[in-house]
Amino acid sequence: MTLATESSRGLVTAPHALAADVGARLLACGANAIEAAIAVSAALSVVYPHMTGLGGDAFWLISDGRESSVRGLAAAGQAGRAYHADIFRARGLSQIPFRGALSAMIVPGMLRGWEAAHSFSAATWGGTMGWSELLTPAYELAAGGFPLSGNQDRTLRHYLCALEGDVEFCAQYLPQGRLPVAGETFRQPALARTFGRLLDEGVGSFYSGDLAEEMVTSLQAKGSLLQLADLESCLAEWVTPLQLPFAGGTVFNLPPPSQGMASLMIAGIMERLGLADADPLGAELVHGAVAATRRVFPWRDRVVHDPRRASNHSLNDLLFGEFLDQQADEIRSEMVGVANRWQSALGDTTWFAVADGAGRVVSVIQSLYHEFGSGVVAGSSGVLWNNRGCAFTLEPKDPRGLLPGMRPFHTLNPALFGRDGAIQMAYGSMGGDGQPQTQAALLFRHLCHGLDPATAVDAPRWLLGRTWGDPVTALRLESRYEQRVRERLERWGHTLQVVPAYSDLMGHAGILRALPNGNWIGASDPRSDGGVAGPDSS
Template sequence: MTRTVPPLFAQASAGIVSAPHFLAAEAGANILRCGGNAIEAAIAVGSTLAVVYPHMNGLGGDAFWLISDGNSETVRGLAAAGPAGQYYSPATFLDAHLHEIPFRGGRSALTVPGAVAGWGSAYEFSRNTWHGALSWGDLLEGAYLHAARGFPISPNQSATLARFAPDLREQPGFVQQYLPNGEVPIAGTLGTQYALSETLKTLAKEGADSFYQGSLAETMIRGLRAAGSLLTEADMSAFKTDWVEPLRVAFGDGEAINFPAPTQGVASLMILSLLDRLKADLGDHLSADFIHYNVEITKQVFQWRDRVVADPYFHDFDLQQLLQEGFLTDIAALIQPGRVLPTPDIGIGDGDTVWFGVADAAGRTVSVIQSLYHEFGCGVMAGDTGVIWNNRGCAFSLKTEQINGLEPGKRPFHTLNPAMYAENGRVQMAYGSMGGDGQPQTQAAILMRAKHFGLSPEEAVASPRWLYGRTWGERSAGLRLEHRYPKQVYADLQRWGHSLSWVPDYSDVMGHAGIVKSSTGLGYTFAAAADPRSDGGVMGVDVT
C-alpha cells in the first residue's frame, strides 16, 4: 500500500502538526481528528518519533514542553529531564583514570531519562485541566503499531547509521535492533522494533509510571548495569517531572517565551532581544549583515550562558538578570558593523534532537523537544526492552569548581529549549529546532524571518541558514554557511574577518526546524512548516 507523505507546509482550520518525521505528523493529526487536544496529539507525535526516528530521540531520553491554552499568560513549562544517579561523582570517573565522561557505552548511561514521565505528566494535565477524553493507550497505539509491524527506514536514519555504526556496533543490543544482518538498512526498507513494541504495550497497559518502577524498570536497570552503568532502581523510582514558569522577553510587537534552566532557553531569548535592538542594521534576511550581527551576538551570549546556566536546584541564579534592559543594552553596544570580536572559549554543544509542535481547534498549543543527546545516545540497549539510553550525562564536567560539575542527583546542562511567540495576549507561534549550540541561532533565524522580515512559515524554515560554533575535532569555532547563500555574502563575511566555510545545501548541520502558527479572526486558522533538511511533514485538520 502506498503511503501519502505530508507536505512540508500546510494550512488548516481545525488544528495542525509539524514534526521531523511524516509518520509522527500523521499520528498527531489522527488524534486531532478523533477529537483529541494538542497535548494528546503531542504525546502521539512524541511516542511515534521515539520509534521511527530512533537516532534522534527515544524512551531513554529527555524532553521539555511548553504548554498553553492559547492565552500567553497560561504558558507553562514541563521539565522532563532526569538527574545523575546517586552513585555518580567526579571520582567515579577520575578513579578509573578517565578525565572526561565517555560519550558511548554503559559508563555514559548515568542520568535517568525523563521523556516517558513527561508524557505521563502532560497526559494528567490534559485530563485534569483541559478535560481530555482519549485514553492513554489510544495515544501510544500508533507508536506500538509502527514498532510491531514496521515502518520505512528514513533517509536520515540510514545516513546516520552509516556514519556511526562503526562506533556503536559493539554496544549491547545495538546490532540486533538497528543493523539487521549486521548491515546498515537502506532508506525505504521496512524496519521493525519488536522489543520496543513490547515495552510500549506495557506502558499502554500500566501507565507511564511502569517505566520507572516494577518489572520493566528492573529489566532496564539490570541491562544497564551489565554494561557498566551505576544507575539503580531507586534512581528510577525517585524521578519526578517539574512544572516551571517560562522565561519571557519583549520582541517586536509581542514577546518571545522559552524555557528556564537547566536549558539554554535564556540564550535564545537574549539573542532575539539583542537582534530586536539592532534590527535597523540587519539588512535583508539573506544579507551578510544579518549573519554578522547574529554571530557576534551569539559569541557574547554564549559566554554568559556557559557561566550561569545549570540545574537551579544546585546553582540558583536569577536568569531574569540577563534579560534586563540595561544589561542587554550594554551588550548591544559591543556589536558593530564589520567588526569581528575575539572568539570566546565556549564549549561544544553538539547533539541530535527532535522538535515538534501542535495546535488544536481551540488554539491550545504545545512546543516540545525530545532528545537522546548524541546520535543514538550512549548506544546501549537497556536489557531486552528495545530502549536505547541517553548520554546526556556527558555534558557534565568532572571539575568540581565548574558550574556544571557532576554531582549525584543533579541534572546536566541541556541544549534543548522549546519556544513560543505571543502577541496581543495570544500564543501565535510554536517553533524550535534540533542542533545543540545551533538551536538558539536557528530560533533567531526563524523568528526574525517570520516576524521582522515577514516571511511565510515555509520560507522562514527552508531559507538558507548559518551555524557558528565548533564541531568535533576542531580547536576553534568557525562559521558555516549553506551553499545557497550568494558568493558575495561569503566574501563580505570573510573580508570582515570571520573564519568560515561552505556546507552543502539543506545540510543536517543546520538542524531540523519547524513552526506551528495560529491566527485568530472569527475562529482560529492554522499554518505549519517542517524542515526540508529532515524527513518531516506537516498535517492539518479541517472542519468537516
Template sequence: MTVITPQKYAQATGGIVSAPHFLAAEAGGEVLRRGGNAIEAAIAVGSTLAVVYPHMNGLGGDAFWLISDGNSESAMGLAAAGPAGHKYSAHTFCDAHIQEIPFRGGRSALTVPGIVAGWGTAYDYSRNSWHGSLSWGDLLETAYEHALRGFPISPNQTATLTHYVPVLYKQPGFSHAFMPNGEIPKPDAVWPQKALGRTIKEIAENGPESFYQGYLAEKMIKGLRASGSLLTEKDMSSFRTEWMQPLRVPFGHGEVLNLPAPTQGLASLMILALLDRFKTSFEDHWGADFIHCSVEITKQVFGWRDQVIADPHYHDFDLSALLKASFLDDIAALIEPRHIQPSPALDTGAGDTVWFGVADATGRMVSVIQSLYHEFGCGVVAGDTGVLWNNRGCAFSLTPGHINILEPGKRPFHTLNPAMYAENKRVQLAYGTMGGDGQPQTQAAILMRAKHFGLSLAEAVASPRWLYGRTWGERNAGLRLEHRYPKQVYNDLQSWGHMVAWVPDYSDVMGHAGMVGFANAEKSTFAAATDPRSDGGVMGVDI
C-alpha cells in the same frame, strides 16, 4: 473532518501538527481528527517519533515541553529530564583515572530518562485542565503498531547509522536492534522493533510509572549494569518531572517565551532580544550584515550562557537579570558592524534532537523537544527491552568548581529549549529546532524571518541558514553557510574576519526546524511548516 495530505507546509482550520518525521505528523493529525487536544496529539507525535526516528530520540531520552492554553500569561514549562544516579559524582570517574565522561557505552549511561514520565505528566494535565477525553493507551497505539509491524526507514536514519556504526556496533544490544542480519537497513526498508513494541505495550497497559518501577525497570537496569552503568532501580523509581515558569523577553510587537535552566532557553531569548535592537539596520534576511550581527551576538550570549546555566537546584542564579533591558543594552553596545570580536572559550554544545509542535482547534499550542543527546545516545540498548539509552550525562564536567560538575541527583546542562511567540497576551507561534548550539541561532533566524522580515512559515524554515560554533575535533569556532547564499555574502563575511566554510544547500548541520501557528491576523486558520532538511511532514485537520 478531512485530513490534509502530509507535506512540508499546510494550512488548516481545525488544528495542525509539525514533526520531523511524516509518520509522527500523521499520528498527531489523527488524534486531532478524533477531537483530541494539542497535548493529546503531542503525546501521539512524541511516542511515534521515539519509534520512527530512533537515532534522534527515544524512550531512553529526555524531553522539555512548553504548554499554552492560548493565553501567554498562563503558559507553563515542563521539565522531563532525569538527573545523574545517586552513585555518580566527579570522583566516580576521576578515581578511575578517567579525565572526561565517555560519549558512548555503559559508562555514559548515568542519567535517568524523563521522556515517558513527561508524557504521563502532560497527559494528567490534559485530563484535569483541558478535559482530555482520549485514553492513555489510545495515544500510544500508533507508536506500538509501528514498532511491532515495522515502518519504512528514513534516509536520515540510514545515513546516520552508516556514519556511526564504527563506534556503536559493539555496544551491548546495538547491532541486534539496529542492524538486522548484521547489515545497515537501506532507506524505505520495513524495519520492526518488536522488543521496543513489547515495552510500549507494557507502558500503554500499565501507565507511565511502569517504566520507572517494577518488572520493566528492573530489566532495563539489569541490562545497563551489565554494560558498566551504575544506575539503580532507586534512581528510576524516585524520578519526578517538574513544572517550571517560562522566561520571557520583549520582541517585535510581542514577546518570546522559552524555558529556564537547566535548558539554554536563556540564550535563545537573549539572542532574539539583541537582534530586535539592531533590526532596522538589516536590509534583508539574506544579507551578510544580518548574519554578522547574529554571530557576534551569539558569541556574547554563549559566553554568559556557559557561566550561568546549570541545574537551579544546585546553582541558584537569577536568570531574569540577564534579560533586563539595561543589561541587554550593555551587550548590544559591544556589537560592531563589520568587525568581529574574539571567540569566547565555548563548551561544545552538540546534540541531535527532535522538535515538534501542535495547535488544536481552540488555539491551544504545545512546543516540545525530545532527545537522546548524541546520535543514538550512548549506544547501549537496556536489556531485551529495545530501549536505547541517552548519553546526556556526558554534558557534565569533571572539573572542580565547574558550574556543571557532576553530582548525585543533579541534572546536566541541556541544549533543549522549545519556544513560543505571543502578541497581546495570545500565543501566535510555537517553534523550535534540533541542533545543540545551533538551536538558539536557528530559532533566531526563523523567528526574525517570520515576524520581522514577513516571510511565510514555510519560507522562514526553508531559507538558507548559518551556524556558528565548533564541532567535534575542532579547536576553533567557525561560521558555516549553506551554499544557497550568494558568493558575495561569503566574501563579505570573510573580509570582516569570520572563518567561513560552505556546507551543502540543505545541510543537516543546520538542524531540523519547524513552526506552527496562526496563518492570519483573523486567526481563522492555522499554518505549519517543517524543515526540508528533514524527513518531516505537517498534518492539518479541517472543520
C-alpha cells in the same frame, strides 16, 4: 522546498512525516494538543530513533492559547546516586565518555513528562484519552515497521564504528547483522513489546515494577551504576517560562537546565542591533547574529546548569532591557572581538509542535543527546539509553560538575511567541549550539522580514560552533548563500566553511503560525524527513 500546510481543526509539524500524521489522526479523533503531542512524542521515539527515544528527556511549553497561560514542563532526568567524579578519575578518565555503559548514567525523564502533561490535560483541558489510545500508533509502527528514513540511514552509517559494541544495539538497529537502507521496512520488535507493556500497565511502569527492574539489571550488567531507586525518584517539574519582549509581543522559552535564556538573549540583542530591517538573506543578518552569539554563549556557560546549584548571576538581570542594550552598544562600538570562547554544546534532538482546533498549543523538544545516545540498549526492552550525562564536567567547583542527583546542562529549548494576549507561533529546531541561532533566523525572517513560514524554514542558514570531528569553532554557511554574502562576511573577519545546500548541521526546524481567521499554518524542514499534517490540512 517545503510547502506550507493550513488547517482549521489543528495542525502538527514534526521532523518525521509519519509522526505528524499520527498527531493529525489523534486530533481528528478529538484529542487536544497535549494528547496529540504525547502520541507524536511516542511515534518519534520509534521512527526517529537516532535522535530521540524512550530513554531520553523532553521539555515542553504548553498554552491554552493565551499568553498568560504559558507554562513549562521540564521532563529531564538526574544523575544516578552512585555517580561522582572520582569514579571516572579512578579509571584514568578526564571526562565522561560519550558512549558505552558508563555514559548511561542519567534517568530518562521523557515519560515522566508524559505523565505530568497527561494529568494536566485531564484536569484542566478535559482530556479523556488513555494510554492505549495515545501509545497504540507508536506500538504499531514499532511492531509492523515503517520505511526507514534517509536521515537514520545516513546517521547510522556515519557513527556505526562507535556504536556496534553493544549486542542489543546491533540486534535492534542492524537486523540480520547488516546495515538497513533507506526505504526498506524497519521493525523494532523488542521496542514494540515495551510499548505493549506501557499500554497495559501505564507509563509509570517505566520507572517502577518489572520493566524498570529488567532495564536496570541489564544496564548494570553492562557497567552502568544506575539503580532502581534512581528511576523511582525521577519526576518531571513544572517551571515558570522565561519571557522577553520582542517585535511588539513576547517570546517564551525555558529556564535552566535548558539553554532557553541563550535563545532569548540572542534575539533581544539582534533586535537592538536593528536587524529587523536587514535583508533576510544578507550578510548583515548573519554578521549581527554571530556577534550576538559570541557575546551570549559565554554567559550561557556561566548560568545554565541545574538551578538547585548556586549561581553568581541572575537570569532576570541577563534578560533585562538595559543589559541587552549594553551588549548591543558594545557590539556596535567593536568592543567585542572574535576571541570570546565558550564550551560548545553538541547533540541532536527532535522538535515538534501541535495546535488543536481550540487554539491550544504545545511546543516540545526531546532528545537522546548525541546521535543514538549512549549506544546502549537496556536488555530486551529495546530502549536506547541517553548519554546526556557527558554534559557534566569532572571539575568539583564547576557548576556543571557531576554530582549525584543533579541534572546536566541541556541544549533543549522549545519556543512560543505571543502578541496581543494570544499565542501566535510555536517554533524550534534541533542542533546543540545551533538551536538558539536557528530560532533567531526563524523569528526574524518570519516575524520581522515577512517571509512565510515555509520560506523562513527553507531559507539558507548559518551556524557558529563546533561539529563532530571538527574542533574548529567556524562560521558555517549553506552553499545557497550568494557569493557576495560570503565575500562580505570574509571581509568582516569571519572564517567561513561552506556546507551543502540543505545540511543536517543546520538542524531540523519548524513553525506553526496562527492566522487571523483562526486557522493554523505550518512548515517542516526540508533538511529532515518531516511533515505537517492536520485533520483537514491542505
